[in-house]
Amino acid sequence: MSVLQVANASFSYERQSEKxxxxxxxxxxxxxIFCLLGPNGCGKxxxxxxxxxxxxxxxxxxxxxxxxxxxxxxxxIARYIAYVPQSHERTFPYQxxxxxxxxxxxxxxxxxxxSAKDKEIAKEALDLVGLRHxxxxxxxxxxxxxxxxxxxxxxxxxxxxxxVMDEPTAHLDFKHEMVVMETxxxxxxxxxxxxxxxxxxxxxxxxxxxxxxxxxxxLMHNKHFLEVGNPTKVLNEHNMRTxxxxxxxxxxxxxDTSTVLKQLVPVSTLxxxxxxxxxxxxx
Amino acid sequence: xxxxxxxxxxxxxxxxxxxxxxxxGRYPLSLPLVIKTLWGQIALVxxxxxxxxxxxxxxxxMPRAILGAAVGGCLAxxxxxxxxxxxxxxxxxxxxxxxxxxxxxxxxAIILFHGNTSAVYIFAFAFAMLAVLLSYxxxxxxxxxxTITLVLGGVVVSSIFSALISFAKYVADPYQQLPxxxxxxxxxxxxxxxxxxxxxxxxxxxxxxxxxxxxxxxxVLSMGDREAHSLGVNLAVDKGIVIICASLATAGAxxxxxxIGWVGLVxxxxxxxxxxxxNRVLIPAxxxxxxxxxxxVDNVGRIITGSEMPLGILTAxxxxxxxxxxxxxxxxxxx
Numbered sequence: 135m136s137v138l139q140v141a142n143a144s145f146s147y148e149r150q151s152e153k154x155x156x157x158x159x160x161x162x163x164x165x166x167i168f169c170l171l172g173p174n175g176c177g178k179x180x181x182x183x184x185x186x187x188x189x190x191x192x193x194x195x196x197x198x199x200x201x202x203x204x205x206x207x208x209x210x211i212a213r214y215i216a217y218v219p220q221s222h223e224r225t226f227p228y229q230x231x232x233x234x235x236x237x238x239x240x241x242x243x244x245x246x247x248x249s250a251k252d253k254e255i256a257k258e259a260l261d262l263v264g265l266r267h268x269x270x271x272x273x274x275x276x277x278x279x280x281x282x283x284x285x286x287x288x289x290x291x292x293x294x295x296x297x298v299m300d301e302p303t304a305h306l307d308f309k310h311e312m313v314v315m316e317t318x319x320x321x322x323x324x325x326x327x328x329x330x331x332x333x334x335x336x337x338x339x340x341x342x343x344x345x346x347x348x349x350x351x352x353l354m355h356n357k358h359f360l361e362v363g364n365p366t367k368v369l370n371e372h373n374m375r376t377x378x379x380x381x382x383x384x385x386x387x388x389x390d391t392s393t394v395l396k397q398l399v400p401v402s403t404l405x406x407x408x409x410x411x412x413x414x415x416x417x
Numbered sequence: 418x419x420x421x422x423x424x425x426x427x428x429x430x431x432x433x434x435x436x437x438x439x440x441x442g443r444y445p446l447s448l449p450l451v452i453k454t455l456w457g458q459i460a461l462v463x464x465x466x467x468x469x470x471x472x473x474x475x476x477x478x479m480p481r482a483i484l485g486a487a488v489g490g491c492l493a494x495x496x497x498x499x500x501x502x503x504x505x506x507x508x509x510x511x512x513x514x515x516x517x518x519x520x521x522x523x524x525x526a527i528i529l530f531h532g533n534t535s536a537v538y539i540f541a542f543a544f545a546m547l548a549v550l551l552s553y554x555x556x557x558x559x560x561x562x563x564t565i566t567l568v569l570g571g572v573v574v575s576s577i578f579s580a581l582i583s584f585a586k587y588v589a590d591p592y593q594q595l596p597x598x599x600x601x602x603x604x605x606x607x608x609x610x611x612x613x614x615x616x617x618x619x620x621x622x623x624x625x626x627x628x629x630x631x632x633x634x635x636x637v638l639s640m641g642d643r644e645a646h647s648l649g650v651n652l653a654v655d656k657g658i659v660i661i662c663a664s665l666a667t668a669g670a671x672x673x674x675x676x677i678g679w680v681g682l683v684x685x686x687x688x689x690x691x692x693x694x695x696n697r698v699l700i701p702a703x704x705x706x707x708x709x710x711x712x713x714v715d716n717v718g719r720i721i722t723g724s725e726m727p728l729g730i731l732t733a734x735x736x737x738x739x740x741x742x743x744x745x746x747x748x749x750x751x752x
Contacts, residue, residue, distance in 0.1 A: 186647050212649025219644055225504040226639060226694040239637045240649025244658075247633035247697050292648070 136161035137295050137328045138168075138185070138215075142194035145177075145184055154180045156357045157194070160350075164295070165326040167318075167347055169339045169365075172354030173378055178332035179220070181354070182298050185330065187211045198296060212240035216289035220300040220332075222281065227272035230284055234259055234269075237291030252291075259290040262325075263317055279310025286317060290325075299331035303338070319345045336374070339365040340396040344389075353377050369398055379404040423692065427701055431486050431708035438482040439474055441716045446470065476610075484609040484617075484673060485715045486708035489680055491621045491670040493707025495663035496681030497688065497699055498628050501635040502659050503564055510667045510681030513567070513660070514574035518548025519671040521578045524585035524598045532597050534608065538616060538672045545668035548574050553660065564642065603727035604675035606715050617673040624666025625704065631658055632700040639696075679732040680707055683740050690747040710736065 139161045146153045154177040162168040170178045183189045185196055187203050196203045198214040206214075216237070237259065238252040248256070260266045263283040268276065273284055282302060289297045302318070303311045315338060321327050323346075333339070342349040343365045351368045353360040355377050361368050374382040381401045389395045439451050446454075453464045454474045495510040503512065511517070522544025523537050530536040555570030556563070582602070589595045628635075634655050638645050646652055667681070688702040711728070714735050718726040 183643075186643075188643055188646055208646050208651050209649040212647060215647070217644065217647035222644070223504075223641065225506070226501070226689075228636070228694050232636065232695050236637050236640060236648055239634070239645075242633070244634060244655065245630040288648075298647075 136163050137199060138162045138330065139197040140185070140194070141197075143181070143184065143191050143196065144193040145180060145189065145191050147189075153192075153357055155354070158359060159194075160352060160359070160362060162296075162328055162330060162350070163348070164328055165322060165348065167322060167329045167331065167342050167349045169342075169349065169351045170330070170332040170354055171334075171336060171339070171351055171377070176354045177357065178354055179300055182300055182330070182332055185298055186215060186217055209240050212292060212294070214294055215296045215298055216292035216294040218282070218285045218289050218297060218299040218302055220302075220304050222285055224274045224281070227274040229270050230265065230273045230276070231256055231260070231269040233273050233284055234287045234291050237288040240292065255293070256287075256291050259287040260284075262290055262321060263287045277310070279306050279313055282306060282310070282314055283317060286314070286321075290321070296328045296330065299329060301332055301334060303333070303335065315341055318342075319347060322347050336365075336369050336398045337396075339369065340398075344393050344395070366396070369396075371398075374398060375404060423698070424701070427705040431490070431705055431712070434709045434712040435479075435482040435486055438485075438712055438716045439478045442473075442478065442719050444473060446474070480611050480614055481606050481609040481715070482712050484614050485606050485712040487614065487618065487621050488606070488670040488674045488677065489684070489707040489709070489711025490704040491625060491666040491707070492677065492681040493684035493688075493703040493710075494625055494628050494700055495667045497685035497696070497703040498632075498635055498659055498663045499681075500685055501639040501696055502656065502663075503568055504639050504641060505568070506686070507682075508568070509678075510663065511575070511676075511678075513552040513571040513664060514548035514578060515545045515664055515667045516671055516676050516678075517575045517578035517582065519545035519668060520602055520676055521581045521585065523601050523672070523675070524582055524589070527594050527597050527601065528585060528589050532594070537601070538613070541672035542617075542620070542668050544578070545671060546664060548578055549660065549664040549668075600727060601675045602729075604677035604729035604732075605725070605727055606674055607725055609673070613673045617669045620665040620669030624662040624664070624669065627658060627662030628666065629700055629704070631655065631662070632696045635659060635696040635700070675727075675729070677711070677729050677732055679729075679736050680711060683736055684710055687740060687743055690743055 141159050143158045144153055144156045158181065160168065170181065172178055180189065184191055187206070187208060190204060203211055234256040235248045235252060238248045238255065242248050242252065257266060257269065260269055263286050265280060265283055265287060268280065273281060276284065303314050306314060318329060319342065322329060339349055339351050349365055350362060351365050352362045353368060353373055360377060361373060371382050371384055374380055380403055382398045383401055385397045385399055387395045440446050440448070450470060451474060454466050454470055456462065457464045457466060458475060492510045499508045499510060499512050500506055519541040522540035526533070526536040526540035552567065552570035552574045555573060556567035558566050586595060586598055589598055634650065637648055637650050638655060638659065640648065642652055684707045685699065685703050688699055688706055692698045692702045714731050715728060717735065718728060718731050
């Protein structure tokens, strides 16, 4: 059974006639990663917002574990779907453990606070991302990469079957980008988690695929999915040209006997981009 | 263990401050005398204490100290809650226009009813709540209330009511009404009586109890709307509870004490430096420290000059240097 189903989803903001996306459908199974790829402003984050219940679809439906999210309250959705934000604005210097404990809000009454059991769950979540030793540090003092891992730990503490991630590696350095990707792979493999993520890095999806995770890529283009499928099938030079107006080369190189590294390397932006776009609008 | 000690200190400290303020004033009283006066009334034992001391301790100093503690606690707790809710450390208890609304209500009552005390309380309270309601309605865009528009609503409403206060001052009788308005706006506990405590105590009590109950949720709300929602928080309900409780507490405090600045902004920050930012500890700590601070400052105000110094002036004059000292000592406490 699929964990998350999106069927014929359309959405536009209130008082605006233009649709952000239209008639989008997909399914994600347990232990799978679904990657949304597309240029800035194509509606990836808005689609994620709809899955999270922050916004509501105009048409279509979203089901998580078979239940229509529209009929669920925030406290119920939060037991099915957790969220890792793209950039988390850190205001107050809370301790790391206190941040992770907030993942237990859906299981904690409005007028009470997390129990000793919740604290244990938070510590286990920190173990999973390898940050238990930082639990008493003010999280405002962490590096960007560590901060992102704390956000992932908070989502894990929610104990949900699905985690939605919005560009989880944005603004991270070379190493921490890799640390976050490795953490995601480890989590999906060990806990059978389902991940839906928006990303700007096509090569990340090759990485996930190479690590033996069932990965599906959806290319979001002009309010629709241009193509949906596994990275090797979908990520090709032709699609990159349509999606981003960028000329690319697909490079392959054997890593060991069983795996082949694949990388899409950008070569140049397409000449006459502007004109083509204009034509697209006129049509 | 350490936690328990902190909690015990938080409970004892305001009681000590209230107790200490029974001795201090134009007529200093000795410890045995105060204790006898207190015990005499509680246990109904007759120690032959002159009526004047009886009145001084029970009817003047005691209500004043209790009211001071309640007002200080309320302002600090609502300041801390609003800072968390609005994710902004610069916010104070007056952010949604409560103070200026109350100020205008009081000025209006002083002009219309020539300073009838009950009328001043009721008008100040009513206009304080009206100001919050207006801020909320202005901040409401589409069907949600984003934090930033709420703050903007508060700023707009505050400035409108400030202008109305100026207008009230302009039309007031300059010999009797104007000085009353000006003194009211500077804040004072001098007129405190038990029935004030009972009247204002209802909104203050409800507000504080609500904020203490919901204090952990304020942590979650301070993650921002989108994250709080995805963590499972019903934004409309939880934000509503925080706003209503903080407004009730502030309005209840301001309507009996006048406008006392500083406490609602800086006491929460002093507490952040001492106990950290977790609202589970921060809210009770603010309650306690706010109460201590205002009682102590009021005592200073009663003794340093022949006539009483308005509270609003002293809170900043005493609190400011203390804040700077603490800032240097704790190196900002993680900011």
